[in-house]
Amino acid sequence: MGKKYYVLIVDDQKDNRLFLKKIVESRKYEVIEAENGKAALDFAMTMAPDLIISDILMPVMDGYKFCIEVKKVDKLKNVPFIFYTATYTKKKDEEFALSLGAVRFLVKPEQPEVLITVIESYIKEFENGVLHETQSPIEGETETFKLYSEVLVNKLEQKMLELEKEVAEREFDRIELQKYRDGHEVLVKQRTEELEKKNAELQRFNKLFVDREFRIKELKDRIKELEEK
Numbered sequence: 001m002g003k004k005y006y007v008l009i010v011d012d013q014k015d016n017r018l019f020l021k022k023i024v025e026s027r028k029y030e031v032i033e034a035e036n037g038k039a040a041l042d043f044a045m046t047m048a049p050d051l052i053i054s055d056i057l058m059p060v061m062d063g064y065k066f067c068i069e070v071k072k073v074d075k076l077k078n079v080p081f082i083f084y085t086a087t088y089t090k091k092k093d094e095e096f097a098l099s100l101g102a103v104r105f106l107v108k109p110e111q112p113e114v115l116i117t118v119i120e121s122y123i124k125e126f127e128n129g130v131l132h133e134t135q136s137p138i139e140g141e142t143e144t145f146k147l148y149s150e151v152l153v154n155k156l157e158q159k160m161l162e163l164e165k166e167v168a169e170r171e172f173d174r175i176e177l178q179k180y181r182d183g184h185e186v187l188v189k190q191r192t193e194e195l196e197k198k199n200a201e202l203q204r205f206n207k208l209f210v211d212r213e214f215r216i217k218e219l220k221d222r223i224k225e226l227e228e229k
Contacts, residue, residue: 005123008032008049010040010066011084012058016108020053020084023115029123037066044076051080051123056097057087064100071101080122084108170195 007024011017012035021031032049034040038061040054052070056063063083070076083097086108094105104118174195 003127005029005051005127006032006047006049007119007123008034008040008044008052008054010034010037010052010054010058010063012036012055016055020115023112024119027116027120029119037061037063037069040066041069044070044079045073048075049079050126051082051119053082053084053119056083056085056093064097067097067100067102077101078126080104080126082106082118082122084110 007029009017009020009024009031010033011020014035017033017035021033024031029050032043032047034043036058037054040052041061043049044052054063054066061069063085067081067083070079070081081102082104083102084106085093088094088097089107097105103122106115106118
């Protein structure tokens with residue numbers, strides 16, 4: 001029996017984890033799942049994976065912070081780290097991700113065959129010792145936290161604006177639904193399901209946004225502490 005390879009999949013959305021799990025298991029790799037960076041770090045410390053695939057926008061600990069913490073640990077710092085995100089899609093987001101030591105930055109949705117190729121190539125390189133210790137081009141921990149804070153706040157503010165727009169659209173849709181309610185049961189059901197999905201997304205992000213002020217304060221305190229050293 002050959003060596004078992006472990007892939008750590010980190011995403012707060014169960015459907016996203018299931019999608020990646022099926023792809024990874026199709027190549028006979030073992031899967032470890034986590035719904036946020038904190039849980040993923042705990043798993044990784046117990047059983048060092050051969051590859052990490054992580055979302056970015058997650059509660060408790062997001063993907064960027066998770067990557068930063070992974071790169072601090074000797075037994076984990078050389079593990080290939082791939083970001084797979086639907087929210088952080090700008091060039092600046094990718095540049096920051098790679099500066100933290102990630103080997104790839106993929107935007108959802110990606111074709112299964114592409115994911116398979118990427119996963120297999122990095123596991124093979126890691127097995128053969130091709131990947132060397134990644135060195136972040138960011139000068140110093142203080143600068144890293146400053147950039148992380150900036151990226152996080154900008155993305156949270158952008159996402160909040162998008163969701164506020166969706167809320168306004170949802171209210172408009174509810175009014176429209178009322179107009180069509182009589183004699184349009186199929187349409188009502190379809191539109192109601194769409195609205196419920198939007199509402200679920202809003203509730204999920206609200207959970208993330210509630211922690212924003214705490215995260216920002218935590219980052220500012222950390223930056224101040226580092227600058228005083």
